[in-house]
Amino acid sequence: MTLCRSTKQxxxxxxxxxxxxxxxxxxxxxxxxxxxxHKITKGExxxxxxxxxxxxxxxxDITTITKRNFVLLEFGKTLRKIRKQLFxxxxxxxxxxxxxxxxxxxxxxxxxxxxxxxxxxxxxQNAKGHMIGHVKKLTDLDYNTDARERGYRTNVNQRxxxxxxxxxxxxxxxxxxxxxxxxxASTVSVYNHMLKYRPDYVAALSKDSYWDRRNEVPEGKNPWxxxxxxxxxxxxxxxxxxxxxxxxxQRFEQVPRxxxxxxxxxxxxxxLLEKLHMQMQFEAGDIQFLYNHVTVHGRTAFEDWADxxxxxxxxxxxxxxxxxxxxxDVLAERVKGxxxxxxxxxxxPLEAC
Numbered sequence: 001m002t003l004c005r006s007t008k009q010x011x012x013x014x015x016x017x018x019x020x021x022x023x024x025x026x027x028x029x030x031x032x033x034x035x036x037x038h039k040i041t042k043g044e045x046x047x048x049x050x051x052x053x054x055x056x057x058x059x060x061d062i063t064t065i066t067k068r069n070f071v072l073l074e075f076g077k078t079l080r081k082i083r084k085q086l087f088x089x090x091x092x093x094x095x096x097x098x099x100x101x102x103x104x105x106x107x108x109x110x111x112x113x114x115x116x117x118x119x120x121x122x123x124x125q126n127a128k129g130h131m132i133g134h135v136k137k138l139t140d141l142d143y144n145t146d147a148r149e150r151g152y153r154t155n156v157n158q159r160x161x162x163x164x165x166x167x168x169x170x171x172x173x174x175x176x177x178x179x180x181x182x183x184x185a186s187t188v189s190v191y192n193h194m195l196k197y198r199p200d201y202v203a204a205l206s207k208d209s210y211w212d213r214r215n216e217v218p219e220g221k222n223p224w225x226x227x228x229x230x231x232x233x234x235x236x237x238x239x240x241x242x243x244x245x246x247x248x249x250q251r252f253e254q255v256p257r258x259x260x261x262x263x264x265x266x267x268x269x270x271x272l273l274e275k276l277h278m279q280m281q282f283e284a285g286d287i288q289f290l291y292n293h294v295t296v297h298g299r300t301a302f303e304d305w306a307d308x309x310x311x312x313x314x315x316x317x318x319x320x321x322x323x324x325x326x327x328x329d330v331l332a333e334r335v336k337g338x339x340x341x342x343x344x345x346x347x348x349p350l351e352a353c
Contacts (some may be wrong), residue, residue: 010088012235015206018195019237023091023187023294027278030092032057036085037094039132044075045099050104052111061133062110062348063122070114070218081119081135082289086119086167087324091291093342098285100173104348112171112287112315113348121291122320123338126150127216129345133353135170137304143221150214151244151299152316153352160185160273161242162292165318165335166325172286176312180302181286185277187239189295191230193272194265196340201265205229208263210249211242230271233326238293240331241300282314291323313352 009018009313016345030036041334051070058069083094103296125133137155151158155176160183162189166307181192208226231238243266249255273296282288290297304311320336327335 009091013232013237015230015232016199016202019188020190021188021237021294022089023186025186026189026276026342027185030090030184030278035097035112036090038078038082040095047072047075048111048115051114053108055110055114056102056107062106062113063115063346064111065096065110067117070110070117072114072118075117079115079349083119083321084293086289087321091294093187093238093289094287095282095287095288095289098171098287100171100285102163105173108171109172109315109348109350112169112317113256115287116167116169116317116319119169120321123318123336124166124340124344124346125316125318126163126181126339127341127344128158128353129340129347130349131346132348133318134279134349135316135351136311137302138337138352151152155304155312157179157301159242160247160270162187162240162275162296163318164294164339165320167317167319168290168292168297169315169317169319170282170288171284172282172284172288172317173315174313175282175284176302177310178303178307179300180280180312181279181294181300182288183277183279183298183300184290185273185296186294187241187296188237189276190269190272191237191239193276194268196198198265198268200261201268202230204259204261204265205269206231209246209254210255211240212245212248212251214245214248216341218340222254224255225253227328227330229266231328231331233328236326238325238327238331239296240293241296250293251252255324270307283327 008020009023013019052073055070085093122131135152138153142156180261199299209229210224212225213223229241
């Protein structure tokens with residue numbers, strides 16, 4: 001695999017100055033390269049099958065999978081390149097062509113968990129303790145207007161956002177009848193464009209914004225937390241974004257009212273995302289990994305097939321990768337342990353729920 005190497009070497013970041021980071025790109029640049037896509041080989045698939053067979057014989061739970069008991073020697077070399085690409089490159093990789101139709105859901109969950117174990121450590125994605133999530137339409141509610149809901153359970157447009165982990169992974173099992181396009185953007189690029197045209201907005205988003213936990217509240221915590229959109233720690237830039245989570249925090253009386261400047265800055269952030277993002281149609285067998293600290297992602301609305309067996313269905317992993325990038329304490333606490341409440345029980349559901 002030839003991964004797209006950025007010509008940029010990371011510089012020491014300072015808020016209010018241009019950021020030099022290999023994670024800076026535009027949608028047109030990414031579309032024209034294609035070298036961030038790895039076409040999986042038959043040999044790599046066979047190696048994954050052998051690792052699965054060995055693990056299945058142990059009878060152990062999927063949550064016990066590590067890179068030491070899900071051994072991938074040759075494909076592991078590719079995954080090390082992918083890991084490097086995520087942390088010190090573009091922050092995005094797509095593995096294409098995995099034969100998902102040859103395995104049942106339990107096997108696919110184990111395979112995805114095993115691949116992910118070579119990139120990081122899986123963490124809980126919700127208060128239920130799901131270590132693998134199912135991205136599938138389960139409700140008619142709109143998470144953009146209903147703070148009780150999460151976007152992955154709907155078929156509405158998912159606005160650009162960062163997930164609460166270092167790396168988010170998606171394995172595509174079934175595509176929809178129409179729509180459901182993956183949208184990705186570089187937040188390094190957004191920052192630099194904003195700095196060029198509206199440095200006052202960069203200053204506004206370098207101060208605390210307030211974020212809604214959407215009713216998934218760790219013990220002893222408020223139902224919201226404070227964190228700037230743009231952050232620099234020890235010379236490393238990171239960005240956290242999710243307009244709907246910032247907006248819905250205004251439902252809490254204790255949270256300061258959003259200023260007109262912050263609201264306008266968030267509007268401009270959204271405008272830049274529309275100009276700078278890349279959009280792509282998933283194929284069954286695609287496995288996408290994104291580094292959340294320099295990218296955001298979203299999804300267009302979609303329509304499912306009439307047959308319930310053909311509903312759009314993706315598996316999702318949230319991965320923690322300790323020590324790769326210094327983060328603000330509030331963000332590190334949020335992403336390194338996943339979503340944990342006093343009732344959370346870690347497990348891997350084999351069906352969407």
